[in-house]
Amino acid sequence: MKSLSYLNKYFFKYKWRFLLGIVFIVISNYFGVKMPKYVGDATDQLLKNTSINTTSEIIFLALKIGGLYVLYSVLSGFFLFLTRQAIIVMSRLIEFDLKNEIYAHYQRLDYSFYKKNATGDLMNRISEDVSQVRMYLGPGIMYSINLVALFFLVIFQMIDLNAWLTLFVLIPLPIMSFLIYKVSSKMNSLSTDVQKEQSLLSTIAQETFAGIRVVKAYSREKETHEKFNASSLNYKKKNMRLVLVNSLFMPTIVFLIGVSTITAIYIGGLLAYDEKISVGGILAFIMFVNKLTWPFASLGWVTSINQRAAASQKRINEFLQIQPEIVNKNQDSFELKGDIEFNNVSYTYPNSGIVALNNLNFKIKEGETFAIIGRTGSGKSTIVNILMRQFDPTNGSITVNGTDLKSLNLDEYRNQTGVVPQEVFLFSDTIAENIRFGRNDDVQPEEIKEAARKAHVLHNIEAFPDQFETILGERGVNLSGGQKQRVSIARALIRKPKLLVLDDCLSAVDTETEEIILSNLQQDTKSRTTVIVSHRISSIRNASNIIVLDHGKVIEQGSHDELMAQNGLYTDMYHKQLAEEK
Template identity: 30%
Template sequence: MTGSVQQSTLLYRRLLQYVRPYGKVLAFAIGAMILAASTEPLFPALMKPLLDKGFNGSGEQHLYRYPLFIVLIFLARGIFGYVASYCMNWVSNRVVCDIREVMFERLIRLPLGYLHSNPSSRLITRIASDVNSVAAAATSVITTVLRDSLVVVGLMSWLLYLNWRLTLLMGLIVPGIAIAIRGFSKRLRTMTRASQETNATIIQVLQESIDGNKVVKVYNGEPQELARFGKANNDLRRFAVRQNVAAAATTPIVQFFASIAVALVVYIALLQSSGQQTTVGGFVSFITAMLMLLAPIKSLTDVNAPLQRGLAAAESVFTLLDQKPEDDRGTVTLARAEGRLRFEGVRFRYPGAEREALAGIDLDVAPGQTVALVGPSGSGKTTLANLLPRFYHLNEGRILLDGHELEELRLESLRANLALVSQDVVLFDDTVAANIAYGALRGASRADVEAAARAAYAHDFIMAMPQGYDTQIGENGVRLSGGQRQRLAIARALLKNAPLLILDEATSALDSESERQVQAALEHLMEDRTTLVIAHRLSTIEKADKIVVMEHGRVIEQGSHAELLAQDGLYAKLYKMQYALEHTA
């Protein structure tokens, strides 16, 4: 239990770091809370003179004061409460905004391996949902604890002043309340963690069902998806019910102990009243203050639920923030590379994989040379290409660009010299122009964007769209054909004008007509660049300067198209098979 308390304390302290920049507004809110809380004891304090003097005719000339004081008390409480609430909500929303930005910044700088090994739904849930609970723990909980603690202190001070013996008697309920809160805190935290995981599962099911909608419909997968969603949805309901049970159980327990204290106090107060030890005003004032204590005490016990939810969410948030970003230990800034590549004894194994994806690759690529990587699926072609932008780090060996090891280069500098076009084109729900001039290219002129589109054979179909280059293309270019999406990706690469180019099966998913258009665009793109082509259709890479044949993570053949056919090895076998299939079709 002590370790859990220490962990919670550390989490909360870390959480409060995001509140610190808004300390002035928070202090103003706390000041308003103090003033609002200070008005709470005034009402029961007013009961004593009101009953003792107001009803015995001794102060008729001042009777107007009592109703006036009541109005002023509630007016002051309302004004100060509003100011405190507004300021705390302002701080809360700023904290949510700040944490989300920090999380997203960390997310987009995480290594590719981490993103591939964690469901995107869980990462989305952390940023979109968990942060709200964190903010509640950082601000709303503070509001409740400070405000209601101050109210309790004020009312208890008045009670001690009226009758310290009876007040101390009320202290008997404190241990029972503390035990109840402690007993349910652990269960609340556990159920919150489970709810967060289940919520991520729901988002995953939704995301997969939407993205794979065609497959779901064609294969009649609706019942299966409904069953998956129903299970996750029902699990979330069960966890929510268990959270509510744990949160709600504290209220009747607290009220039970409070009722015992009230009963004892009333009994003893009545005995004192019969013995002339207290006045009617004093008794009513004491009972009023004591009853007013129930609301802030209940709020203080109820705050445990959002606190535990917030701490569980904080664990999730900080798990993401504690992940190490991409390793950028390089110190060398490369201006524009010549494009000379050298792979020396390159070995790489994916985490948890049984065998190496690359098992000792040696390869030289001259500036401006086009090198095609071919081979069966799983031979290591894409892995080799993914090492160039340093999406992954080598286990052994080294890769040199213009004589510099890739690890020596700053990531920004390295990637500024690279362009990528793959079969999985990524477009954004923005305009055509914004998708071509993306990222570091966003400052490009419209003339440069149009020139890149013309070179990619994309200008004509763009101008046929409703708003031309200003047309919104939908999520991942859903309103475009496969060939059109591919040509926009090529236009983006042309606009970047990087000396190194990676083409990852850029035409494998296209029909013959689209492939011819894209291939023509690619020939423009490949001019005067060092190009690595990962090819599925061998007919598209016959003109490559060098063809590298890979199998089981090794280079087994290399040479020109004619040389490899003459060797009659694996390349010749693969080429003859594809040739026969294409001509049979």
């Protein structure tokens, strides 16, 4: 339950709403418990003076009691409405805040966090777990306060009528709370099972539909259906169990209400026989007991939803407590000029222990085109990630304009760079929006067009009926691999970056297109430093400085001609690629 104390700051934020809610609960219950006493007294009045009761007197009494009943019910109901407006609305407001808090925290966390945690888990914290916590903030709190308020309002009236009877009728109530708690807990654990099975089922379906072309091409429809069917069967089984326990819930309550009522009538009857309580008193008692049963039942239910909420909040707290390893400590603005130096940089992936970079030393000069070439898995993308400070090197340091990258204003640094990652990611939005994403200020349509032209994708876009308004993604147009890469290049170019980093982003275009794009890029190299990563020599041969990477080490370095003269791995790759082209 300790984990829930995290939410206290939110109760504090909405303190007035919360306090008002408590006041409304008390008022609502105050009107709610006035009736039994009146009904009891009126009954006694009728029974005692049978001889003097005229019909009109009886009608008057009945009208008075009936009128009061309606009045108090309306008042009690009205304040119950206000209670829910205060407390349930508060819970929804906190739910909104909490979701935003978690989301904002997610965005602060770095790449390594996303590597460690599955997307499904992240989604669950923000949807499923927050919903569970909301149950504690709303109904959980409301019914708890309700029980306390009602108990104190009723108990003195009951003791006043008869202390012994009070004791007897109250005995079944805690037992009922306990039973309801047991049933609710079972229901909760079963519905968790059902939810798990359901998300498994959706994952299977989603994966099949996303990969439908592979499924059909290998004609594996039957097998995928069997897989779906097996999971669906499990889902059904678990749901049946839940239904069974669910159907115990109401009968348990009704049974125990019955026991309390019978106790009240039986013991009350015995006491009335000894004239220790009136018949009207018994009637009032039964009404009190009926008022108390649901709140006592809710105690069991509330305990179990609170436990569930505590478990959810614990999971949320675990995420909220994670601090990003990459933090921006500096708010000073600076101008990026290039001049980036790697000093003895090594990197080992923590999860796999793979030494991806091994003691790298090189310098990227301002305004130059710097290239990194190497076989697959040699560590090129790792360099790009470190350069963008997605993660920090295990050893060594990177300096930018002579300052350690770790102490630079990271936002400014990233704002002045444009990266085209190796794995293209485009949003399910229009092409224009995808390109505009590269900028956070106002962008004119001409600028988008110009960026697309430079990335040599304009003619493709203009061939679509909706041109720049063409929707990409699942329900939109599918771009070819090379088109996607070029839209992603346009997104980087529209930033007008001081440092442009291209991670193997021309791999899916032919050499002719590649040449056009490279020559377009060449046009504004004066104001820009460019880092090109590739495993194709044609992409990088014009770079002023090339490093050849092998197993995370720089094994050769120089311009194309210098490297050719060295007659090493670079020359070897060159000849092989030339032969392939021919």
